Amino acid sequence: MSRALSIEGMVSEPVSFHALAWAAALLGTVLLFVFPDALPWAVKYPSWAVVPFADAMSAVMNFLKTYFSWLTRGITDVLSVPLGFVTGLLAKGWKIGSGPDAWMIPRVSWVGIVAAFTIAGYALGGARLASLAAGCMLYVAIFGQWDSTMLTLSLIVVAVPLCILIGVAIGIVGFRRPGVDAFVISPALDFMQTVPTFAYLLPMLLLFGTNPVAAVIATAIFSIPPMVRATTLALQRVPAEIDDLGSMVGCSPRQKLYRVLLPSGRPLLMVGVNQVIMLALNMVIIASMIGAGGLGYDVLLALRALKIGPGMEAGLAIVVIAIVLDRLSQAAATYRPAAAIPGAPVWQNHPYLSFALLVLVVTTLLSLAFPPLGSLPKAWTVSTGPMWKAAIDWINVNYFDAIDAFRTSLIVWVLNPVRNFLEGFPWLAAVTLLSLAGYTLGGLRLVLVVLPLTLFCAVTGLWEKSMATLYLCGVATAISLLIGVPIGLYAARSDRFQAFITPILDTLQTLPSFCFIIPVVMLFRVGDVTALIATVLFAIVPAIRYTNHGIRQIPVSLIEAAKVSGCTPRQTFWRVQLPLALPEIMLGINQTVLLALSMIIICAMIGTRDLGQEVFIALAKADAGRGITAGIAIAFIGIVADRLLRALARRAQSNLGLA
């Protein structure tokens, strides 16, 4: 309403029509709310008008399954080879022969792998990174998570190179053909990044069955977008002079690409690789639902049986692995090796690599004679499971009333009212208001995005579920902002607080989404409250980050100007800093919303009743059409939110004359 009024103030012919449209739409909405029986089909989408999109999707999937089984089987066979090799190497070893004569080629010794990670840490980041890597890997070994961790790692080791190869190839196409990039690749990537993780699993499950190969493929596809983006961006950012140099020395287009442009873009490419690894880890965990095995599967089992101890243990192992992979790959991105001395032996030019290989081989050979080097005997490992269980039990015994009161009041006073409001909201009014908002913020172009995508949610009969998603997502976002923005503001004012909070945020950001659920579910059991808390934990990071950065990026000269003009600190904050930081903060809100959406969907595992649940059920029933349709609806919600919020941020920016 206030927006409509402020626009009216700008006085021009089409604008007053615009204001009228807003007034009419709002009036209509209120009327529909008050007299829902007047136009029942506009309040609740009529079931006779539902387009059987899901059935069509099922038909398509069945067609693919029937006529392309040769392809899927071929892919499975091809991928099984490297997967089998790596799994054998890291996790399982190989069995040669059968029966009593069978003997094992052992897997790589755990001591060797711990040492190799430590050496890599030392080579890339000195003693600090070495001790971090050593500590984390030892934790995994000693706390009995080695086997599962190695299984998870094997999948990543296969999926990540695949993903990098494909991602770089697509990125190159995007760089060479800007038209294809703008109209095909970028929109496809946008879409892929808003489709919930679950939805990737479904087609893979259908086409490839429940097995690790399906998990690897789902992981690779899910993790491709950042690699494509990083590649195109890295190539575009290569300085024009370097490009000219390539031409001037007479490179063929191929030579220029592979010998000049790609190597020059290495730092950005490595940022892409880091993101790919982290996404792959996230996905491999979730892909445990379609047979990935490993840590994710352990968590899944524990969650299903509500076993606190094993869940926490596996969850912590995931955390630890995430931290190791993130820090190592980040260090690798900035790593600059010393120049190789031509003619010198390999171990002199690559001392760390040679040493690591040596240790791996020696420890593995020794493990033949001394089995504990191959796998740590159960008796030597420590289980923290009982401890976690005891801790949680203690909390539940002593604070049950407090926790339950918190939970109940949250449900009664916040969740239920919002949910009732949104679920009762007339769908036609919602579609109209969103489209109008699109028009106000971004003109006809934005309407062309918002209108069809929101209509999709209604027409496929998923409106109520969409609203249930929106309600959780909205409440989680609101809470994230209420907590995150003040923290960000405080971090912007205090360097010490910023230094304290940065590593925490870094860690929160690297953790796979699964990890957030485990501790919360132990305290709050399944349900919307748990989903909400886990989502807030997951989505709060950008709210803090962008607020902090938005305030800090304001030029010092402006603050000084405000002080010189006699502003009190309070005035400086409210009149100068906050308005100038607003566009940046809004970008943070956008990120928060998208993260919240992706997390809410995963929370279907703990019994929410939204679109995520729809996908989850479809996954259990292998009902492709239903799951894919719900997945698309989720993606569309994400895209609409993203476009509207970005347009809002852009408007805030241009109001400040920044855009």
Add this chain to the structure above:
Amino acid sequence: MSIPSLKTLSAAAAVDQRPVKIACESLWKIYGENARSFLRSKGAAASPEDIAAANVVVAVKNVNLKVREGETFIVMGLSGSGKSTLVRCLSRLVEPTAGQVLLDGKDLLQATDTELIEIRRHKMGMVFQNFALLPHLTVLENVAFPLSVQGAPRAERESRAREVIELVSLTGRENFYPRELSGGQQQRVGIARSLAVRPEVWFLDEPFSALDPLIRREMQAEIARLQSVLKKTVVFITHDIDEAIRLGDRIAIMKDGEVIQVGTPEDLVIEPATPYVADFTRDVPRAKVMSASRLMKPVAHSPENYGGIVRSTDKIASFAPAIVRAKKPFGVADESGVVVGEIAFEDVIDLLAGVSDRESDGRLP
């Protein structure tokens, strides 16, 4: 005055006999969507309003140049005047909108992609303002890179690379990465790399603009030294008039895409075509660019009264201290040693004091 006839005797006359190495005729480069239609409808007559209305940038405007073999040709102008674009048109890094580029008399714009690659591999070298070194290669690999692109065997390209590295005095740094070198050293690598293929035409696009003044001096001397040995056809871009005068045989001054004057440093200083050029050259010490023939008068004294004999091409600055000390006229001899005129020491003092003919002419009437 007899000066104009004497001028034809000066260095310019000798330059004319060298064959033209690279030239451009009615060369245009217009950036923007409707560049071609704009050129066809408006062409040279386009006013700034037309340009703004068509939403195009005229980066190079109807340029005609001839650069002769072995000549150091400078393109000078303020930033944004179109120097880089012009030079990139000459090497076809930028596709001109209209006109011709002639390399050894052949139209470069007609060359196919493969021909162009061959021409660049063997005939052209380029040095860049920000060095454009490949960050993942060592000094040796960077310098050998053009050869490696051509598929030269490793031993051959490395020995050639070592040769040019020695030429630019970087021996001992072969296994360093660019990031481990100072700016001046990095540009030496850039220079070595551009020379590795023994190019016939050597383009340098503001090679020293990114360097500190002291280093810049040193590098200018380096280029002068290299050029005295290598005698390449050089097209050198700069926005620094001192650099232009120190290094150039001839200088083209650009403004808003147009070449407004081409001439020797002496021509530009003494006979600027427009006030714009005069502004540029105002602070250049005349004695440094002016040759004896410019200041000489018909013979009036007998040879025994001369304090010394100089050649007509000698710069005034080179004998100014001697003539001022001698307080006697100097004789001026042509190439064959025949005295063709003389220089009064008072004229030299006037010149050094900044009292030019033009100014005194203006004051007297």
